[in-house]
Amino acid sequence: MWSITMQMMKKNVRMLIPAGIAVLIGTAFIAATLLFSNALDASMTETQTVLYGDANYAVTPAQNAPDSVYENTVGDFHIDRLEAVDGVECARPNVEGPITYSSQDRHASGVVIATSRDAKLLPVSIVEGRAPKPDEPDTFALPQRLASQWNLKVGGTMVVNSSANTDEAHPEGFAATIVGLTDDPHNAYGFYGGASVASDGLLARLSGTASFDKMSATQLYLSIDTANATTLGDAKATIIGDLPQGFRLLSRQQAADEAIKKMSSDGTDVTKQFLLAFGVLALVVAALVIANTFQVLVAQRRKTLALLRTIGATKRQLYISVLEEAAILGFVASALGVAAGIGLIAAVGASGVLASASMQIKIIIDWQVVIVPIVFGVLVTVLASLGAARSATSVTPLEAMRPLELTDQRKMKVGRAVIGLFILLMGMGLVGFSLWMQKDHGDSALLAAVGGCMFSFLGLALTAIFWMPWLMKGAGALVSLCGPSAKLADANIQKNPRRIAATGTALLIGVTLVSTIATGAASAKATMNQALDERYSVDVVVQGGNVPQQAADKAAKVKGVQHSLYVPTALATYETPDGKTMDTLVVGVPSIQTLQDVMNIDLGSVDMAPGHALMPQYDAYDGKRLTFADGRVALTEQVVDTNAEEGRMRDGNHADLAVTQRDFRRVTQTTPVVAFVNESKFADGTFQDSGHMLLLKLGGANVPLSQTFDDLTKVFEAYPNVQLGGPVAERQQWETMVNAMLMLLVALLAVAVIVAVIGVANTLSLSVIERTRESATLRAIGMTRGQLRTSLAIEAVLISVVSSVVGMVVGTLFGWLGINMVMSSIATVVYPVDWRTYGIILAIAIVCALVASVFPSRRAAKTPPVEALAEA
Amino acid sequence: MTTAMQAAPSQRFVEHGDPVAIQAVDLVKDYGKGDSTVHALRHVNVAFEKGRFTAIMGPSGSGKSTLMHTLSGLDSVTSGHIMFQGVDLTTLNDKQLTMLRRHDIGFIFQSFNLLPMFTAKQNILMPLTLAGKKPDVQWFDQLVRTLGLSDRLSHHPNELSGGQQQRVAIARALITKPELVFADEPTGALDSASSAEVLSFLRSSVKELGQTIVMVTHDPVAASYADRAIVFADGQIVADVNAPTAAQMSDLLMQERERAARGPVPPVPPQA
């Protein structure tokens, strides 16, 4: 049987290629993820122990050490005693301090670390000269880069100082001798651009400590001779006996492992699992492609299989034969996938794209990298072929005698419909339940919502075979009016509902996930924007001192400033209905329109006539609602009392105004309340302007907000009292974050979508192979090559557009639900319809469909019509 | 080859004055290259007259299908010319040939080759659908009535018997009122009753509707429905008979088989 399996497989190897590619992509992704996380681990281990130099042991605080360990000093380690222990070569405490270098009016700052009796314990390397000796007076080795920039030589002297210097005799610093130059190959002090190494005395003086022994140190690195196990054991025992309270001795490997474990639990492992989930997703989609392929294979081989049955093959043998074939395909594709994954990571490492993240990609191949993807790949392939294997067993020996009929006329299973519908309803029920629960039990509601979405989607996928062809029938009926090619495409889709449903489902998974995430992100953005609009009513507020007109004019002209409003301000107080005195900033605006221009919220219609004031609804400090008796406020101006001591205020003029309240916030931080009044109140002297403020609205121009903000900062640099503030920076940070997340997720999901597109191509090529005779007949009776190609393109587009539209609708609903769950407690949820993203998804779906139809349609068009006449 | 046989076609040609529907001139078709070359057609010269029903007979592998494929522009030729409607088909490109097949040449296949996803009616109208043309309702009705398909129009091919399927295929071939219809063993997959039905219809469409039909067949009885029969052997015409009878054709085929058993055919005799 095995040889028959191989023979049949060989004959159909072309048909297996797309399914193989689908598996390959999924497994390559998994292999790459595992490799990536290995590399991440390795790179972290390295960072963890980079300070060790060549030390093989370290003394560090124990896990549950008392706080006293942080008061430990270098002296407490008794380095002399430790170094005297038999087998201990040398030790270095991990001590560092600040340093500033000065040479001929040039200054630079950096970090300086403790030296060691043996330079091999240094985390930096000495590239010229030597390392300073611990007990030397004022010698040091400085970073080579600085030395070459400033043209400093070994043997020279230089003044070094630090912000921590407390030596009253040498406030200008210390003249120190340069004994060597350092380099930092392991990037241990990359943040500082390398490190200097100083003799003990110099380091202590630079750190403002009385002596080196008094410097605080919680880590000590040791080089212990490991050649002789007994001396090593003795040495370790002696050291442990001599350690200060709360410290322990760890080997370098132990320390690294521990650090990794700690980090994994709060980082890499989550990342790894997150990434692996996408790999598994891609394989699930691949499973649909595989299932399609094997169904067609079995259908095509019905005659051969029937023949085998007549000559004595058992059902079981046929069943096993299909599974064997699947296993071979899965194994070959997964093995190639692993190779591709390794290649991919190697390419990423070689290209150095991650160098900016100071991460080196090391290829570390452990058994998991090879075995896990292969096991997954084979398992998925075999599972996906089970259905086809089962239908192979249903081939009766009689079929060998009958003419071949390839169309899939099997009855759709009622059981599947019932189960699918049940799951779908259960999912929708859960979703409804989660919405109902949401108010009181946020967390469990979220769980119910996630479960509900999953069940709903599973139900949709299971019942796809019923509703998808039905939808496509509708869409097909529309397009089939467009001409013969479309009519043919429609008829072909209708012919094979099962296969079309599987293909569509593969796409549906991808598109649904993409739209869920896109909607979630858009919704989160919109919701946050609205919340930010409410919380920060003005983009940029310039305040403090007296903002000069001249600077205000300049600011208004900065690129990216859409509107600006330069207004006089005064301080005032008023009495609340419950008798408290409130401080308020009075701002004179020319008209409601000019104010609206710089405000992010819609003020609606507000009377800004001289007798009116516009005030916020909430106290900016304590968030309490502001109330006014009879809707009026009596403002009392506060002016500087020139007769009293500095800073004292006295009452000025009074103004009794009608109040309109709107929900704007954070116009100013200096007073809890702001009152916008007509500027004529300043002109007529009711209020004297004690200052000016500038309100800005950004946008319009095509420059990044960050640049606008930078430009504005420059404009006001010259005025020390002026403060530039506003939510723009915060908002931008938020947007950048959401966008980056979105991009990343969509990029990861792209793997699944690519597999799904391969699925479309696969279905089409299988159909084309199957329809060779039909295509040839059509060509014989007058169909042009172009018409045939168009027909296949329309078929692909129909499948992908219908699946994508359903995916987008479902995804949007899921996205809304998710955002409703997460955000409704924080803000009023906004349900945006992101037409642009939908347009892009649809365009991609169409383009992919067209691309997917290229090869199959080329093949179909090449079919010579003579084949229609050739008898099978 | 007898003189009578050689004279026959030209004689009839002159006698009736029938214009030629399609003509092959010195047609050669080789498959493969080098030693393994198969000479499917060896310098064939033949003309088919308009308004006649011609049968092509011959042993399996003699080149009947090849002749039909080349004549209809489905397959290329190695050398020679095919004159149809005053044009040499060997000079046309794929698009022009497709248009020719769409409008002027009809096909009837041994295994019907109906499109399973369309109904009988849609299948019949397919050539017009492809051309984006409206059907001539009267012609359609006439065809359907004559072929006895009136109550089968909404059925799919798998709901029709072989004979019915072939009649649908015939209607499809005739719906465009083609200048010429090729039929490759149209009764090959049918029982004798259905065969007779199909053949009678083919003959009556020639007699009553003025169609021109060229039919490849194995069956001497089928050939007897034709006005003229050509016998093929090893890529050449070896006999050309007017008003063939079944017995006559059986004899001729038998002779051919015996000759084939004796040895290869002698070199190509010059055609008249």
Ligand SMILES: Nc1ncnc2c1ncn2[C@@H]1O[C@H](COP(=O)(O)OP(=O)(O)O)[C@@H](O)[C@H]1O
């Ligand atoms: N596509 C092809 N490739 C190679 N040889 C072919 C091909 N088609 C037909 N032949 C050969 O050409 C000869 C004539 O075939 P054909 O015209 O089909 O014969 P018939 O229809 O009379 O049975 C045969 O020897 C056949 O093997």
Ligand SMILES: [Mg+2]
């Ligand atoms: Mg033949």
